[in-house]
Amino acid sequence: xxxxxxxxxxxxxxxxxxxxxxxxxxxxxxxxxxxxxxxxxxxxxxxxxxxxxxxxxxxxxxxxxxxxxxxxxxxxxxxxxxxxxxxxxxxxxxxxxxxxxxxxxxxxxx
Amino acid sequence: xxxxxxxxxxxxxxxxxxxxxxxxxxxxxxxxxxxxxxxxxxxxxxxxxxxxxxxxxxxxxxxxxxxxxxxxxxxxxxxxxxxxxxxxxxxxxxxxxxxxxxxxxxxxxxxxxxxxxxxxxxxxxxxxxxxxxxxxxxxxxxxxxxxxxxxxxxxxxxxxxxxxxxxxxxxxxxxxxxxxxxxxxxxxxxxxxxxxxxxxxxxxxxxxxxxxxxxxxxxxxxxxxxxxxxxxxxxxxxxxxxxxxxxxxxxxxxxxxxxxxxxxxxxxxxxxxxxxxxxxxxxxxxxxxxxxxxxxxxxxxxxxxxxxxxxxxxxxxxxxxxxxxxxxxxxxxxxxxxxxxxxxxxxxxxxxxxx
Ligand code: SF4
Ligand code: SF4
Numbered sequence: 001x002x003x004x005x006x007x008x009x010x011x012x013x014x015x016x017x018x019x020x021x022x023x024x025x026x027x028x029x030x031x032x033x034x035x036x037x038x039x040x041x042x043x044x045x046x047x048x049x050x051x052x053x054x055x056x057x058x059x060x061x062x063x064x065x066x067x068x069x070x071x072x073x074x075x076x077x078x079x080x081x082x083x084x085x086x087x088x089x090x091x092x093x094x095x096x097x098x099x100x101x102x103x104x105x106x107x108x109x110x
Numbered sequence: 111x112x113x114x115x116x117x118x119x120x121x122x123x124x125x126x127x128x129x130x131x132x133x134x135x136x137x138x139x140x141x142x143x144x145x146x147x148x149x150x151x152x153x154x155x156x157x158x159x160x161x162x163x164x165x166x167x168x169x170x171x172x173x174x175x176x177x178x179x180x181x182x183x184x185x186x187x188x189x190x191x192x193x194x195x196x197x198x199x200x201x202x203x204x205x206x207x208x209x210x211x212x213x214x215x216x217x218x219x220x221x222x223x224x225x226x227x228x229x230x231x232x233x234x235x236x237x238x239x240x241x242x243x244x245x246x247x248x249x250x251x252x253x254x255x256x257x258x259x260x261x262x263x264x265x266x267x268x269x270x271x272x273x274x275x276x277x278x279x280x281x282x283x284x285x286x287x288x289x290x291x292x293x294x295x296x297x298x299x300x301x302x303x304x305x306x307x308x309x310x311x312x313x314x315x316x317x318x319x320x321x322x323x324x325x326x327x328x329x330x331x332x333x334x335x336x337x338x339x340x341x342x343x344x345x346x347x348x349x350x351x352x353x354x355x356x357x358x359x360x361x362x363x364x365x366x367x368x369x370x371x372x373x374x375x376x377x378x379x380x381x382x383x384x385x386x387x388x389x390x391x392x393x394x395x396x397x398x399x400x401x402x403x404x405x406x407x408x409x410x411x412x413x414x415x416x417x418x419x420x421x422x423x424x425x426x427x428x429x430x431x432x433x434x435x436x437x438x439x440x441x442x443x444x445x446x447x448x449x450x451x452x453x454x455x456x457x458x459x460x461x462x463x464x465x
Contacts, residue, residue: 002387002461005342009350 019067023105027064030101036091037061043085043095049078057085057095064102073106123304127261128251132163133203135194137210138171140372140404146421148209150410151255158269158413159262163207166197174212174292178336184223188230189237191220196244206249207258211371214254215292218300221248252300254293256370256405260302260310263317271414274320276365277437282321283365286400287311288355288378290371291331311368314405318412327358333381334373349388352381356393356400363395366432367402378402383426386462397464399427411438418444423454428465 027034043057044050050057055078063071076099085095113121132155136148155163173190176182198206208214224231238244259266274283289308294301303309312322333351338344355378369375382399386392394400402425403411410420417438422429423445433440446454459465 001389002384004345004384004388006345006349008353008385008388009346011350011354 014066014068016067020069021065021067023069023072023102024064024067026105027098027101031094031097033091033093034061034064034098037093038091040090042088042090043093046084046088047079048082048084049080053078055079057099060102061098064098069106072102076102076106123302123307123309125253125257125300125302126251127253127257127302128205129261130161130205131203132161132205132207132258133198133201133249134163134165134255135169135172135206135208135213136165137208137213137372139175139376140210143372143376144404144407144421144424146410146419146424147404147406150415150420151209151259151406153415154266154406154409154413155258159265164201164203166201169194169197172208172210172213172216174210174216175336177216178212179340180337185234185237187216188220188223188234189241191217192234192238192246193242193244195246195249196238196242198249199245199247204247204250206252207255208252209255211254211256211290211292212373214252214300215296217252218297221252222297224248254301254310254370256293256310256314257302259405259409260313263314266314266409266412267317270318270412272412272436272438274315274318274408274412274436276435278435282319283432283435284323284363285315285320286325286328286359286362286364286367287315287322288332288367288369288371288374289329290369290374291335293370311370311405314408315368318408323359323362323364325359325362327355330355330358332369332371332374332377334371334377339373339377348377349381349384352377353385356382356385359400360393364400365435366408367400368405368408369402370405375402375404379426383460383463386460390462392463394427394431397462398431399463401425401427401429401432403429403432411436414438416440416444418447426460427463430465 039058041058047057049055055075060072060075079099081096083096089095140148152163155161170190173182173187177187208217274285276283289311294305294308298304301308301310315322331351333348335348338347367378369378379402382393392399407420407422417429417433417440446456448454
């Protein structure tokens with residue numbers, strides 16, 4: 001196949017109708033502080049796991065809101081539950097509990 | 111007649127289009143992409159509709175591509191446009207007809223700016239005076255070339271030699287209409303049908319016998335968007351947009367695509383080649399692509415102009431399937447002969463896309 005120096009970008013449109021947002025609603029119930037997240041990325045910046053892998057908590061927060069569960073399930077295992085992100089979060093989001101509850105939700109729903 | 115109900119609402123989606131005495135400004139890029147389209151427009155206006163349309167030899171680009179590519183500042187763009195207005199004023203015309211949708215968008219943007227900020231207008235007048243010594247009047251009417259053809263679609267239909275109808279089946283051709291984003295997405299009130307129901311191309315297609323198809327990504331951009339195309343590394347986004355449209359329209363099996371912008375026909379035409387080379391996929395029947403035309407080319411076909419005179423040989427997707435469907439007579443051996451009969455050479459064949 002020809003190489004023109006660029007590729008056809010895949011469609012990244014998010015279809016909210018087909019995405020399942022039950023995880024987000026569950027988290028809002030068990031850890032209401034999730035609603036305070038402003039997507040600043042401080043959690044990712046301080047995360048030790050993120051220093052060594054592609055793990056990115058603030059991206060996961062975005063996926064949770066969008067209901068993109070596949071991405072979350074693959075990624076969330078990398079977290080060591082050290083809680084550094086919770087200490088750093090300027091909005092006081094209990095990120096550690098969000099990760100904990102997410103794991104519980106995903107693994108018990110499988 | 112008193113307008114009621116939907117008719118009354120629809121009235122708000124109309125625009126005023128001058129009926130004669132046009133000052134025509136060409137596009138800088140269209141002449142390279144589809145050189146026959148603009149001459150066809152002038153030929154229709156002069157020979158078929160007998161209108162007074164004037165083209166000044168000294169007019170320049172509107173700077174739209176540079177402006178939207180972030181290399182030309184707005185003040186420069188406004189001054190260049192003021193100069194076009196000065197040429198129009200000197201020639202004694204008041205109705206501006208840009209050939210390019212991006213120019214149309216930029217002229218609208220500049221006029222809207224001057225309307226709301228008279229101090230900017232005064233500054234631009236001063237710039238132009240200092241640079242060229244010229245003065246200008248603001249045009250009374252600005253209509254895109256497709257607006258003008260739309261206005262006279264019935265007259266064209268009355269003179270038509272061919273219809274947008276499959277002569278074998280007698281059924282209307284299935285047409286995808288694609289409106290350039292700058293036509294009515296920036297200033298909806300400046301386009302026929304606004305941004306929600308752009309009617310300018312539909313009006314032509316229906317008047318000339320075709321049937322417009324509705325498909326999910328109908329209003330999606332073709333992907334030109336200047337920056338994403340001008341920078342090679344970003345072109346994946348550009349082709350991604352067209353790809354999305356083709357995937358979306360494919361199940362409806364369109365016979366052709368009609369457009370009103372320089373970028374859209376170029377990209378919808380050439381990206382079909384690029385996509386076929388990159389992933390082997392073609393969107394028309396029998397490995398052919400879906401033919402893409404500008405509104406002037408379609409008007410020219412309907413009026414029975416020689417397809418090689420209106421420049422259909424420079425399209426990537428072969429026009430012959432549509433010519434055959436419409437029953438248009440043409441000389442296949444003259445496809446690559448220039449105006450003076452000189453042989454232009456045959457382009458290389460793509461490896462996937464069929465003739
Ligand atoms: S640090 Fe807190 S507010 Fe910032 S992105 Fe992470 S969770 Fe959201
Ligand atoms: S708890 Fe998880 S996400 Fe937060 S800093 Fe530690 S490893 Fe990173």
